[in-house]
Amino acid sequence: MTYNLTYKVVLFFLLTTTLTLTAQAPIKLSSDQFKFTEGPVWDGTNTIYFTDIPNSKVISYALNSGTFSEAFGNTNRGNGLMFSKDYDLLICEGAAGKINKRSVDGTILETLAATYQNKRFNNPNDLCVDKHGGIYFTDPTWGTQYQSSNNLYYRNKNGVITQLDSFGNDKPNGVIISPNGKYLYLNNSWSTTIYRYDINQETGALSNRIDFATIIDPDGLDITGADGMAVDTKGNLYVTAKFTVQVFDTNGKPSTTINFPEKTTNCTFGGKNKDILFVTAGKNLYKVEMPGVTGFQHPFDLLAMYTTVPPIGKVITFRKGGGDKKFITTQNSNNNQLVAETSTSNTRAERFLVEVHPKGGVALKSMLNNKYIRVFNKNTDIPIRAAATGKGGWTQFTWLSKGNGKVALKSVHANKWIQAIWTTDNAILFPKGERASDWETFSWEIVANVDPAPDTTDAPIGKTISLRKTNGDKKYVTAEQTANNKQLIARAIAVQGWEKFSIETHPDGGIALKALSNANYVQVQGINVNAAAAKKDKLTQFIWKNKGNGKVALKSVSANKWIQASWSSDNAVLFAKGIEDKGWETFDWKIENTQKTKAIGTTDQSLNAHPNPLTENTLNIDLPIKETTKLILYDTTGKVIFNEKVMGGTTIARNCDELGIKSSGLYTLKITSKSTTKTIKILR
Known part of the structure; x- marks a missing residue:
């Protein structure tokens, strides 16, 4: 189909007013040297690959130099491209009716799809790869009809091909998987409709096809020319159609239209921060800078998010996958940096506890100092260190299982894979890897019969307790006002108001203790322990280690020391000095006035819903208290859209689909339990 200049001008003025996301004007990168461009993909580092269909070529574009090169030819009018998990190119070779797997130099490694029911495919057009390596692909006809209709297919990891949907004589074209792996989007070049399917993430089967979104066509034609698509990490869908890239939110509502002087054919995100949209259009390659947007790269981001089987709660060791194959250790000097320098894994320095990170993925805690490994401000020249007291953004890692006891770890904050150079002995670990390749691969195994970390699961969350010395004068710990800044002292002979502490969850893990007498949190400043903190911060974080028989040891995370009260001193002042959790570091504890405690610090502070606004x-x-809790969510009209009973004592997560949140607005969450009721306004 051709479009005259008048149509382009009208289209431009009609659609430029719909922008709601921040997108810069398209920048033309080439100079009309190609005939018809399609299928852009980013290799994760410096190169965009795309096809020039009439010339049967794959072209490479270097981001750092801005230069174009022919990667290889003889592609049988190659169209859509996608990388495999091994960084080989999967190419829809339309003229041959095949999908081939090729190396980036063009060598054919395998023919993945050629026939269905003993007939060749029509013209394989576009494709995407799921977490198992299965391939969804569209097969419209642009010439001779070989199959009886134009269809959507799935090739599973074992090579079995199944027809999933049929479109008669229509033209199924662009296809892409949502960032959460739950949905497949497909468009039709001869229709305004974008379809969405539910994906069975184990088998690849599709169900529940719906009309998800409608492509805007100012001239009112049904033949929209819808083509290739991309997604960002928030789930927004980017669709090429005629002279535009149209963006739809997760509810299928149009949010942004980006206009081009040529007919767009496909798009992908790339660049260091994945905030550049690369678009093939007509004879050229364009880029659109998208500040604040992070693209989702298929299939690697999908693999990193969903091919994860981390040994949560286990203590493990790591060693380099090649080279000297030494174990990763936490150095007791050099800012606790991680180095592959030991031949054995006999000490706590070589051991790491794998925990769930509150924002997804994993956090790893060094058993040497009970601190989390972290990166520093996206600076790839600073080594990985075991230096974080809590699970902040710098401690979030993606665990990518590579099979056979091997793993790659990616820093979410730095967007880099952790690497230890195989050609260097005693290699220091840095967040420098662009790919999960050799240097970024580590062997790991679980350490048997090791106490992973102080146990906080038996902490009496939501209860009021008292603490007393286990031996010596056996006096109760009090927060009674003193001249020493509310310092804790074991000097009370009975439990009254000053001797009561409520136990709450700490946002970074472990517990926080609140003194009922002044509603302040217990904190550690230097070695001093006092009830003087107005809110929970890193100084108020403690580990609760249940010692059995009504005894407990408390460890300050910030000081990395156990709290102690000298048995040989009467009226002993509490200090954060203990190296081990025994003797002076052990306290008797019991619950005091449980019902009253539940109300303290729960309705106002501990009960919370986040992020809010819900971005x-x-x-x-x-839900800090372990009790049956009812959650009711009302929409903007007051209608109940979510109603669920859960067990508290933890943080629960529900996605917008589960909650029934379909659009922007002010929602009301009501939390009700035996001990408390709270209403929270949620802005979407």
């Missing part, structure tokens, strides 16, 4: 797809609800 992500998941709402986290903090």
Whole structure:
């Protein structure tokens, strides 16, 4: 189909007013040297690959130099491209009716799809790869009809091909998987409709096809020319159609239209921060800078998010996958940097506890100092260190299982894979890897019969307790006002108001203790322990280690020391000095006035829902008390859209689909339990 200049001008003025996301004007990168461009993909580092269909070539574009090169030819009018998990190119070779797997130099490694029911495919057009390596692909006809209709197919990891949907004589074209792996989007070049399917993430089967969104066509034609698509990490869908890229939110509502002087054919995100949209259009390659947007790269981001089987709660060791194959250790000097320098894994320095990170993925805690490994401000020249007291953004890692006891770890904050150079002995670990390749691969195994970390699961969350010395004068710990800044002292002979502490969850893990007498949190400043903190911060974080028989040891995370009260001193002042959790570091504890405690610090502070405003797809609800709790969510009209009973004592997460949140607005969450009721306004 051709479009005259008048149509382009009208289209431009009609659609430039719909922008709601921040997108810069398209920048033309080439100079009309190609005939018809399609299928852009980013290799994760410096190169965009795309096809020039009439010339049967794959072209490479270097981001750092801005130069174009022919990667290889003889592609049988190659169209859509996608990388495999091994960084080989999957190419829809329309003229041959095949999908081939090729190396980036063009060598054919394998023919993945050629026939269905003993007939060749029509013209394979576009494709995407799921977490198992299965391939969804469209097969419209642009010439001779070989199959009886134009269809959507799925090739599973074992090579079995199944027809999933049929479109008669229509033209199924662009196809892409949502960032959460739950949905497949497909468009039709001869229709205004974008379809969405539910994906069975184990088998690849599709169900529940719906009309998800409608492509805007100012001339009112049904033949929209819809083509290739991309997604960002928030789930927004980017669709090429005629002279535009049209963006739809997760509810299928149009949010942005970006206009081009040529007919757009496909798009992908790339660049260091994945905030550049690369678009093939007509004879050229364009880029659109998208500040504040992070693209989702298929299939690697999908693999990193969903091919994860981390050994949560286990203590493990790591060693380099090649080279000297030494174990990763936490150095007791050099800012606790991680180095592959030991031949054995006999000490706590070589051991790491794998925990769930509150924002997804994993956090790893060094058993040497009970601190989390972290990166520093996206600076790839600073080594990985075991230096974080809590699970902040710098401690979030993606665990990518590579099979046979091997793993790659990616820093979410730095967007880099952790690497230890195989050609260097005693290699220091840095967040420098662009790919999960050799240097970024580590062997790991679980350490048997090791106490992973102080146990906080038996902490009496939501209860009021008293603490007393286990031996010596056996006096109760009090927060009674003194001249020493509310310092804790074991000097009370009975439990009254000053000797009561409520136990709450700490946002970074472990517990916080609140003194009922002044409603302040217990904190550690230097070695001093006092009830003087107005809110929970890193100084108020403690580990609760249940010692059995009504005894407990408390460890300050910030000081990395156990709290102690000298048995040989009467009226002993509490200090954060203990190296081990025994003797002076052990306290007797018991619950005091449980009902009263539940109300303290719960309705106002501990009960929480976040993020608020709800800018992500998941709402986290903090329920610190382990009791049956009812959650009711009302929409903007007051209608109940979510009603669920859960057990508290943890943070639960529900996505917008589960909550029934379909659009922007002010929602009301009501939390009700035996001990408390709270209403929270949620802005979407």
